[in-house]
Amino acid sequence: MGVTEWVPGIGAARGYRAPWFPKDLMAGIVLTTLLVPQGMAYAELAGLPPITGLYTSILCLLAYAVFGPSRVLVLGPDSALGPMIAAVVVPMVVSGGDPAQAVAMASVLALLVGLFMTVAAVAKLGFVADLLSHPTQLGYVNGLAVTIFFGQLPKLFGFSVEGDGLFADISGFVTGLGETVPAAVAIGGGGLLVILLLQRLLPKVPAILVAVVGAIGAVTVLDLDVDVVGPLPRGFPPFTIPTVSWDELGILAAAAVGITLVSVTDTISTATTFAARTGQEVRGNQEMAGIGAANLAAGLFQGFPVSTSGSRTAVAFAAGAKSQVTGLVGAVAITLMLVLVPGLLKDMPQPMLAAVVIAASIGLADIKGMVRLYRQRRIEFALAVAAFVGVAVVGVLPGIAVAVGLSVLNVFRRAWWPYRAVLGKPADVDGYHDLRQYPDAAEIPALAIFRFDAPLIFANARTFREEIRHLAITGPRWILVAAEPITDVDTTAADMLEELDQELNAKGISLVFAEMKNPVKRKIDRYGLTGTIDPAHFYPTLDDAVAAFRRSNA
Incomplete structure (x- = not known):
C-alpha cells in the first residue's frame, strides 16, 4: 500500500x-x-x-x-x-x-x-x-x-x-x-x-x-x-x-x-x-x-x-x-x-x-x-x-x-429462530412457495418441502431438528429441504443431521436436499455425512427432486 x-x-x-x-x-x-x-x-x-x-x-x-x-x-x-x-x-x-x-x-x-x-x-x-x-x-x-x-x-x-x-x-x-x-x-x-x-x-x-x-x-x-x-x-x-x-x-x-x-x-x-x-x-x-x-x-x-x-x-x-x-x-x-x-x-x-x-x-x-x-x-x-x-x-x-x-x-436471535416455511405449488405462479403466502398452493402427497432461511449452525440446529420432526408426524415418505438459503453447516449441525437422518430412516422417511450451494455441499462431504445421507438425495433444483420423488413412488 x-x-x-x-x-x-x-x-x-x-x-x-x-x-x-x-x-x-x-x-x-x-x-x-x-x-x-x-x-x-x-x-x-x-x-x-x-x-x-x-x-x-x-x-x-x-x-x-x-x-x-x-x-x-x-x-x-x-x-x-x-x-x-x-x-x-x-x-x-x-x-x-x-x-x-x-x-x-x-x-x-x-x-x-x-x-x-x-x-x-x-x-x-x-x-x-x-x-x-x-x-x-x-x-x-x-x-x-x-x-x-x-x-x-x-x-x-x-x-x-x-x-x-x-x-x-x-x-x-x-x-x-x-x-x-x-x-x-x-x-x-x-x-x-x-x-x-x-x-x-x-x-x-x-x-x-x-x-x-x-x-x-x-x-x-x-x-x-x-x-x-x-x-x-x-x-x-x-x-x-x-x-x-x-x-x-x-x-x-x-x-x-x-x-x-x-x-x-x-x-x-x-x-x-x-x-x-x-x-x-x-x-x-x-x-x-x-x-x-x-x-x-x-x-x-x-x-x-x-x-x-x-x-x-x-x-x-x-x-x-x-x-x-x-x-x-x-x-x-x-x-x-x-x-x-x-x-x-x-x-x-x-x-x-x-x-x-x-x-x-x-x-x-x-x-x-x-x-x-x-x-x-x-x-x-x-x-x-x-x-x-x-x-x-x-x-x-x-x-x-x-x-x-x-x-x-x-x-443471535435471528440466527436462533430464523424464518421457516413449508412450500407448495400455487396454481398460477411458477415454482414452490410459502404456504403462509399462498394458502391454496397444492402440496404433493407424501412429500413435505421445507425451507430454512439461515445458516445451519449450533444456535439453531435444535430448531431445525424439531421442525423436521414435526413434519415427520404427518407421515411423508420424503422430507425435501429447499437448501438454497442455508449458507453454512457447522460441525454441531452436521452431527444433528446425521442423527436426524438415522432417526427418519428408521421410520421409512428419506431426508432429501435440493439447491444446496457447492461450498456447503463440500462441507457436507468433508464431514462424512454422505456416508449416512444417500449421495443420490442431493438435487440441483426443487423440480429435479420432485420429479425423482414421483418416479420413485410411481
Missing part, C-alpha cells in the same frame, strides 16, 4: 486546484463561527475548561487534513462524546480538584482512542462499526440527548447540581430551582430560542454566532451578573505529554474502547452520507486512521477525544467547501484568535454555552426515527427502547455496552 493511502493529504495537495481556494477560504471562515462556540461548549460538557475545546479543534483539523481520506468531513469536539468523557473523567477528579488533572486524563483518553483507532485501521477492523445496529444506535443517541438536555438545564438557570446520572440530574434541577438566577435564564433561554428559531426559519444564517454575539453584547452593555468564561490563555496549544497512574490508565482504557466504537460508528455513518453527495467512496479503514491521527494530535496538545461532526460537516458543505483546506482555514483562524485577541470571548456567558449544548442535544434526538421504528418493526423498537433505558438508568458509558450487547443478541 502506497504512502498516499495512509497519508491522503499528500495526494490531496498534489491534486488541489487553485479555483477551489476562494470557496475553501469562505467555507473555513463560516465554519470557524461554529467551531469556536461549539468547541468551548462541548469542552464544558466534557467537564473540562473551555480553552481545551479550542485546542482540540485546532489539532484535530490539522491532523485530519493530513491523514483523513474525505474531502469534506469536519472533525472536532462532539456532543455525543462529551458526556462519555465526563462520565469517566469527572468522577476520577476529586471535588474541587485541579482542572489540570482532568485535562491530563482527557488527553490520555484521546491518546488511547487514537491508538485503538490506528491499530484497528492497520488490522482492517472497519467492520466494528456494525456492532451498533441502527435501532440500538437510535435508542442510545436519544438516551444521550435526554441525558445532555437535563444535565445542562441547571447551568442554563444559573446554578449547579451534584448529579450522578439522568435521574439525579432531574432531581437536582427540580430541587435547585430556588437558586435560579434570572439573568442567566434570560441569557441562556433567550440564546436557545434564537438558535432554534434561526435554525428552523433561516437555516443559512449562522444561528449560534448570532446568539453568542448577542449574549456577549447583553452581558457587556447591561453589566449582567452571570458567570462568564473569562480570559483565555494566549498562544498556540502547548505540546504536553500527559501522565496518569496505572490504575487510572486501566479505567481510561476501558472507556476509550466505548468512545472508539461510538466514534467509528458515527464517522462511517456521516462519511457515507456525504460521500454520496461528493462522489467519493467510503474507506472505513482509512477513516479510522484519520480519526486516530486526529485524536493522537489532540491528546498531545491538551485536547480530548474527537469524532466526526455531522452538523459542522453540513455547514462546511453548504458553504461550498471543496477540500480539507476548509478545516485548515478554521484551525488557522482559531489559532490567530488565541494569539492576537484571546480576550475576545472573555465575556461569553456560561448559560449561553449551556444553550449551545442543549440546542445540540435537541438536534441529536430523533423522535421521528423512534416512531417510524415502532410502526415498521416492533421488536427493533423494543431494542431501541432498551438501549435508551440503558443510557438513562445505568449511565452513558455502560449504556454503550448495553447497546452493543443488544445488537449482538439481536443477531
Whole structure:
C-alpha cells in the first residue's frame, strides 16, 4: 500500500486546484463561527475548561487534513462524546480538584482512542462499526440527548447540581430551582430560542454566532451578573505529554474502547452520507486512521477525544467547501484568535454555552426515527427502547455496552429462530412457495418441502431438528429441504443431521436436499455425512427432486 493511502493529504495537495481556494477560504471562515462556540461548549460538557475545546479543534483539523481520506468531513469536539468523557473523567477528579488533572486524563483518553483507532485501521477492523445496529444506535443517541438536555438545564438557570446520572440530574434541577438566577435564564433561554428559531426559519444564517454575539453584547452593555468564561490563555496549544497512574490508565482504557466504537460508528455513518453527495467512496479503514491521527494530535496538545461532526460537516458543505483546506482555514483562524485577541470571548456567558449544548442535544434526538421504528418493526423498537433505558438508568458509558450487547443478541436471535416455511405449488405462479403466502398452493402427497432461511449452525440446529420432526408426524415418505438459503453447516449441525437422518430412516422417511450451494455441499462431504445421507438425495433444483420423488413412488 502506497504512502498516499495512509497519508491522503499528500495526494490531496498534489491534486488541489487553485479555483477551489476562494470557496475553501469562505467555507473555513463560516465554519470557524461554529467551531469556536461549539468547541468551548462541548469542552464544558466534557467537564473540562473551555480553552481545551479550542485546542482540540485546532489539532484535530490539522491532523485530519493530513491523514483523513474525505474531502469534506469536519472533525472536532462532539456532543455525543462529551458526556462519555465526563462520565469517566469527572468522577476520577476529586471535588474541587485541579482542572489540570482532568485535562491530563482527557488527553490520555484521546491518546488511547487514537491508538485503538490506528491499530484497528492497520488490522482492517472497519467492520466494528456494525456492532451498533441502527435501532440500538437510535435508542442510545436519544438516551444521550435526554441525558445532555437535563444535565445542562441547571447551568442554563444559573446554578449547579451534584448529579450522578439522568435521574439525579432531574432531581437536582427540580430541587435547585430556588437558586435560579434570572439573568442567566434570560441569557441562556433567550440564546436557545434564537438558535432554534434561526435554525428552523433561516437555516443559512449562522444561528449560534448570532446568539453568542448577542449574549456577549447583553452581558457587556447591561453589566449582567452571570458567570462568564473569562480570559483565555494566549498562544498556540502547548505540546504536553500527559501522565496518569496505572490504575487510572486501566479505567481510561476501558472507556476509550466505548468512545472508539461510538466514534467509528458515527464517522462511517456521516462519511457515507456525504460521500454520496461528493462522489467519493467510503474507506472505513482509512477513516479510522484519520480519526486516530486526529485524536493522537489532540491528546498531545491538551485536547480530548474527537469524532466526526455531522452538523459542522453540513455547514462546511453548504458553504461550498471543496477540500480539507476548509478545516485548515478554521484551525488557522482559531489559532490567530488565541494569539492576537484571546480576550475576545472573555465575556461569553456560561448559560449561553449551556444553550449551545442543549440546542445540540435537541438536534441529536430523533423522535421521528423512534416512531417510524415502532410502526415498521416492533421488536427493533423494543431494542431501541432498551438501549435508551440503558443510557438513562445505568449511565452513558455502560449504556454503550448495553447497546452493543443488544445488537449482538439481536443477531443471535435471528440466527436462533430464523424464518421457516413449508412450500407448495400455487396454481398460477411458477415454482414452490410459502404456504403462509399462498394458502391454496397444492402440496404433493407424501412429500413435505421445507425451507430454512439461515445458516445451519449450533444456535439453531435444535430448531431445525424439531421442525423436521414435526413434519415427520404427518407421515411423508420424503422430507425435501429447499437448501438454497442455508449458507453454512457447522460441525454441531452436521452431527444433528446425521442423527436426524438415522432417526427418519428408521421410520421409512428419506431426508432429501435440493439447491444446496457447492461450498456447503463440500462441507457436507468433508464431514462424512454422505456416508449416512444417500449421495443420490442431493438435487440441483426443487423440480429435479420432485420429479425423482414421483418416479420413485410411481
